[in-house]
Amino acid sequence: MRGSFKIAEVAGISIKMHVTFLLLILIFGKWFFFVLAVFFFVTIHELAHSLVAKKFGITVKEITLLPIGGVASMAKMPEKPYQEFFIAIAGPLTNIAIIIIFYFPLKWLIGNEIFFGAFRSFFTGYMPKLAVLPFVICQVYWINLILAAFNLLPAFPMDGGRILRSILAQKYGFQRATKIAVNFGHIFALLFGYIGLMHGRIILLVIAIFIYMAASSEELMVDVKATLKKFRVKDILPSQFLTLPFDATLSKVLELIFHSHQEDFPVMDETDKMIGFITRGDVINGIHQHGIAGKVSSIMRTNVPKVSEYKTLDEVQNIMQSNELKALPVLKNDKVIGVITTDDISRVYSMMSKRR
Ligand code: ZN
Numbered sequence: 001m002r003g004s005f006k007i008a009e010v011a012g013i014s015i016k017m018h019v020t021f022l023l024l025i026l027i028f029g030k031w032f033f034f035v036l037a038v039f040f041f042v043t044i045h046e047l048a049h050s051l052v053a054k055k056f057g058i059t060v061k062e063i064t065l066l067p068i069g070g071v072a073s074m075a076k077m078p079e080k081p082y083q084e085f086f087i088a089i090a091g092p093l094t095n096i097a098i099i100i101i102f103y104f105p106l107k108w109l110i111g112n113e114i115f116f117g118a119f120r121s122f123f124t125g126y127m128p129k130l131a132v133l134p135f136v137i138c139q140v141y142w143i144n145l146i147l148a149a150f151n152l153l154p155a156f157p158m159d160g161g162r163i164l165r166s167i168l169a170q171k172y173g174f175q176r177a178t179k180i181a182v183n184f185g186h187i188f189a190l191l192f193g194y195i196g197l198m199h200g201r202i203i204l205l206v207i208a209i210f211i212y213m214a215a216s217s218e219e220l221m222v223d224v225k226a227t228l229k230k231f232r233v234k235d236i237l238p239s240q241f242l243t244l245p246f247d248a249t250l251s252k253v254l255e256l257i258f259h260s261h262q263e264d265f266p267v268m269d270e271t272d273k274m275i276g277f278i279t280r281g282d283v284i285n286g287i288h289q290h291g292i293a294g295k296v297s298s299i300m301r302t303n304v305p306k307v308s309e310y311k312t313l314d315e316v317q318n319i320m321q322s323n324e325l326k327a328l329p330v331l332k333n334d335k336v337i338g339v340i341t342t343d344d345i346s347r348v349y350s351m352m353s354k355r356r
Contacts, residue, residue, distance in 0.1 A: 004064050013050050013072075014062040015043060024067050037140040039065055041095065045147060046070040048094040049087050049159075056083045059322055068207050075322040077221075081169040081177075088162035095148040102141055110134045118142055155188030156181035157214045178222040185215030227352045228313035228345065233330055236348055237309060237338040243268050244296050246275060251292035253283050264327035266336045267300045274336050276300030277329055306331045313345050 004016040025032045043063065050060040050072045059075040078084040107115045118138030120126060128135050152160040161181050168177035189212035196204030242256060244265045257263055263280035278300045286299035305319050307328050320328060320342060327341040 010047060011051065011054070013047070013060050015065070016062050017065045018067075021065055021067055034136060034140065038143050039070075041098065041140070041144055041147060042070045044098075045091040045094055045151070046072045048090040050074075052087045052090040053078070056087070058083075058087075068203060068210060076318045077225075081166040081174070084162055084169075085166035088159045088166065091159050092148040092151045095144040095151075098144045099141070099148070106138060106141055110138060114138060119145075122146065153188060154181070154184050155192075155211055156185035157218050158185075158211065161185050161188075161215075175222055175226050178219055182215045182219040185211055189215065223353075224349050225314045225317075227349055228317060231313045231348055232309065233307060233311050233313070233316060233340055234309035236313070236344055237330055237340060238344065239338075241338050243274075243336060244278065246295075246297040246300075248296045249292065250283055250287050250290065250294045250296065250299075253278065253296060254287070254292065257283065262339065264339055264341065266329045266339065267296055268336075273334070274306075274329060274331070276302050277304040279325065279327060304329065307340065308332065309337065313348060316340060317342075317345055 003020070004018040006014050006016050008015040024035050028035050042065065046063045050063060053060050053072070053074055056078060058078060061073045061075060063070055063072045078087055114128065114135050115138050117126065117128065118135050119142045121135075121139065122142065151158055152163075154160040154164040156162065156165060156178075161184060164184065165177045165181035168180055171177075172180070189208045191208075192204050192211065193208035195201065196206075196208055242260055242262055242265060244253060244256075244267050246267050246269055248267075253265065256265070257280060265278050266274045267276035267278055269275045276297070278296055282299055282301065286294050290298060304325065305323060305328060307316055307319065307330055309330055309332055311319075316328065320326065326343075327339055329336055330338045330340055
């Protein structure tokens with residue numbers, strides 16, 4: 001996410017803090033350390049989602065901490081409803097596990113009065129004059145219960161909403177289940193917004209707007225996927241394309257980019273076999289490094305995934321997203337038959353959505 005900086009890395013996942021997070025210092029002042037402690041558990045919650053996602057083969061690039069909570073960015077959506085179910089439930093379950101594990105030790109160490117007083121304080125604003133530190137520790141502990149409960153509300157795309165969608169998807173299919181879950185998300189967003197306005201809780205208002213927009217954008221994404229599933233690469237593959245010999249110079253490639261509409265090229269050896277792939281970004285970086293006399297073979301990618309013409313467009317889009325590429329070579333019997341790009345794919349979607 002833009003405007004965020006890395007603060008840690010766990011199991012190959014970067015944990016980043018968004019600059020707006022620092023607003024919390026302004027809002028909470030000396031309570032900022034309390035906020036940090038809360039976000040420690042938010043991070044554990046997001047890590048639980050991420051680790052389960054990784055188990056299902058979904059890459060998690062980063063976890064971003066925003067003032068309203070954490071967001072784990074996954075390279076693609078889970079394909080099977082049961083995967084979404086387990087990924088979604090892992091977060092709240094982790095908070096519940098923390099509540100259970102520390103319940104008796106904390107209660108015994110700190111005593112019933114402060115232990116339960118800290119929980120009630122969320123609703124009454126009560127603050128003791130003595131034993132402030134044990135009290136705050138208990139508040140941070142109880143935050144886990146609030147995190148679990150709040151996230152389990154069926155306000156899509158919050159965890160409870162995802163759990164709801166995964167259950168509905170078994171019966172109604174993914175697209176219809178999403179529509180229903182998004183409606184729930186919108187209703188909750190309006191409710192949160194109303195409560196936020198009535199009680200002057202800005203953060204609740206921000207969460208409401210966030211949920212509303214995130215629900216709508218997931219609905220659009222699911223619609224796009226459903227449309228793209230109906231088409232295969234061969235249905236839209238441009239019939240004309242250019243390839244590069246491995247000894248071409250970067251100035252030659254630049255010329256080709258300007259004269260054609262193509263920006264990404266398969267690189268061929270003397271026997272006309274593909275040995276690499278080069279994107280516009282690679283060419284620009286290559287010119288910075290080697291100058292325009294640099295050779296294609298020294299900067300080409302050799303491990304680009306190849307797709308067959310029978311792949312559906314949503315599969316191709318997944319491959320592009322998880323490899324952070326905007327174009328892929330299409331091969332048939334080991335021979336390059338074209339290049340498919342994100343532009344080709346989005347053109348299909350915009351055509352199909354206009355027709356409706
Ligand atoms: Zn969650």
